[in-house]
Amino acid sequence: MSVKNIDSFPSREVPAGEKTRFQILIGPDQGPNFAMRRFTIEAGGSMPLHTNTVEHEQLVLSGRAEVIFGDEVKIVKKDDVVFIPAGMPHSYRTIGDEDFQFLCLVPNSEDHLEILDRP
Secondary structure, three states, X not given: OOOOOHHHOOOEEOOOOEEEEEEEEEOOOOXXXXXXXXXXXXXXXXXXXXXXXOOEEEEEEEOEEEEEEOOEEEEEEOOOEEEEOOOOOEEXXXXXXXXXXXXXXXXXXXXXXXXXXXX
16 A cells, blocks of 8 residues: 655656656556556647557546547546547647646556557
């Protein structure tokens, strides 16, 4: 068991994103099944259309973003719960002047990210 404040975890830049950072809150060294990460996409930031080989379970903590899921475009906001199946193309673009933050849980298995296009 461990208890730590979310702000005590180091933050890393997401190379594929624009104004995007993430923290590993629970990694494979702690939990056998899932990893928990917090992503922050600053106002004016984005992640390009991409796929992952693992599913994503997400909880939006703050802000709003336009999210493309396959052929659908959705606006997601604080307290929305998002499920992205493995292999589904998705992207994020912030809306407004607030940072978009979300928790993202993924299985502890190898993930391959493929960029499909850049904005």
